[in-house]
Amino acid sequence: MFKDLLNSDICKTMTSTKNILGLQLPTDPRWVDLAGISIEEILTDHAFCEQKAATTCISLIQKYADRTRLVAELAPVVTEEWGHFRMVLAELTKRGLKLGKQRKDEYVNQLIAFQRKGGDFEDRFLDQLLTMAMIEARSCERFKRLSEGLKDEYLKNFYRRFMESEAGHYHLFIGLAETFLGKEKVRQRWAEWLKYEAGVISKMDVRGDRIH
Numbered sequence: 001m002f003k004d005l006l007n008s009d010i011c012k013t014m015t016s017t018k019n020i021l022g023l024q025l026p027t028d029p030r031w032v033d034l035a036g037i038s039i040e041e042i043l044t045d046h047a048f049c050e051q052k053a054a055t056t057c058i059s060l061i062q063k064y065a066d067r068t069r070l071v072a073e074l075a076p077v078v079t080e081e082w083g084h085f086r087m088v089l090a091e092l093t094k095r096g097l098k099l100g101k102q103r104k105d106e107y108v109n110q111l112i113a114f115q116r117k118g119g120d121f122e123d124r125f126l127d128q129l130l131t132m133a134m135i136e137a138r139s140c141e142r143f144k145r146l147s148e149g150l151k152d153e154y155l156k157n158f159y160r161r162f163m164e165s166e167a168g169h170y171h172l173f174i175g176l177a178e179t180f181l182g183k184e185k186v187r188q189r190w191a192e193w194l195k196y197e198a199g200v201i202s203k204m205d206v207r208g209d210r211i212h
């Protein structure tokens with residue numbers, strides 16, 4: 001998967017634009033410097049992000065078991081995200097560091113708050129897919145910052161591979177949304193998500209112990 005994405009158009013698009021994957025607010029440049037001096041915390045937080053990505057994909061499969069394409073596309077993502085968790089865990093172990101406790105995920109909680117909870121079933125479904133697309137897009141952007149700004153050469157390459165993988169997942173979730181809800185509906189709602197997410201990021205403290 002990593003190798004497949006390496007030569008793909010996704011990477012070219014991602015690296016040639018200032019605002020990666022349409023994100024409206026680039027990460028504060030101070031973040032990567034703070035992250036570089038909090039590697040244990042960053043790896044721990046990253047590990048739990050991967051774990052949550054895997055479990056959320058499992059939940060989506062359980063909830064929308066009748067949507068064949070969703071099940072078929074998300075089943076391998078579960079494996080991949082769990083593989084990511086194991087890679088981060090191995091990196092912690094290799095460095096003699098420990099997987100700490102999971103922290104409150106303020107960023108994701110704020111995204112969940114934007115999901116429509118009542119009303120039309122399909123609108124709620126759309127927001128669940130776009131929440132995942134949003135987290136993948138921002139994660140991809142953060143991994144890009146790490147791949148460019150860390151001093152540790154090994155970790156730079158480590159994070160470049162994650163960046164490529166999460167970009168692929170962003171496209172997968174947008175593609176799934178378009179399949180079930182149609183391009184126009186997705187385009188309109190995605191614009192609202194991007195605007196909301198920029199507001200969330202602008203109000204969050206810049207701290208180096210969190211991926212988001």
Ligand SMILES: [Fe+2]
Nearest residue numbers: 050053081084
């Ligand atoms: Fe991942």
Ligand SMILES: [Fe+2]
Nearest residue numbers: 053136166169
């Ligand atoms: Fe992902």
